[in-house]
Amino acid sequence: MKHLNNKIGMIGQKMVCNYLKENKINYWTNFDDNYNITDIVMQKDNRISFIEVSTKQHTIKNGFKVTGKNKKQIEGYLRRQFKYNIDYFIIFVDIKERAIYGNNLNNLMRGTKYANTEFPLNINCGGQEITFFSLNDLIPLAKMKDADADELSKMVFKNKHNKYQTSIL
16 A cells, blocks of 8 residues: 555656646655655745645545644654744645645644634544644645546545545556
8 A cells, every 4th residue: 555655646746846847946856666754845036945745635624625744744844944944835636626735834834713623633543643734725736637637536446434545456
């Protein structure tokens, strides 16, 4: 399963790189199969920033479309951001919506409230704490190209609990 998740992640990362290239934003990355601390390093307006990419389908929490990252990862991004004065951007490639969303981590951590639900929302999911962000707090960046969306859609399916999982085809 981890190998397939890496493959899905690399497809999403390449889509984000294509978005950066189309918008004439300088970036660097290493496309290898190893876990790396930062997905993409971006330079815009003479400022270096890190981009963390998540490629998956959104989920629903308290009636809201959300995406999440491990709380420990988020805390690590915040520490490095403070220590090195480098911005982090969270980019979410949503397979179900066929869209790419993103925002600066500082903006996401400021906190918002929708219908009595405060975001970011921290929930224990299977023994690990996940920080969920509302899609309302993410900025739509681009629609996926049909070929990319089709490739990713082939790798996911709904299990008997109506939750999306990756498929090993």
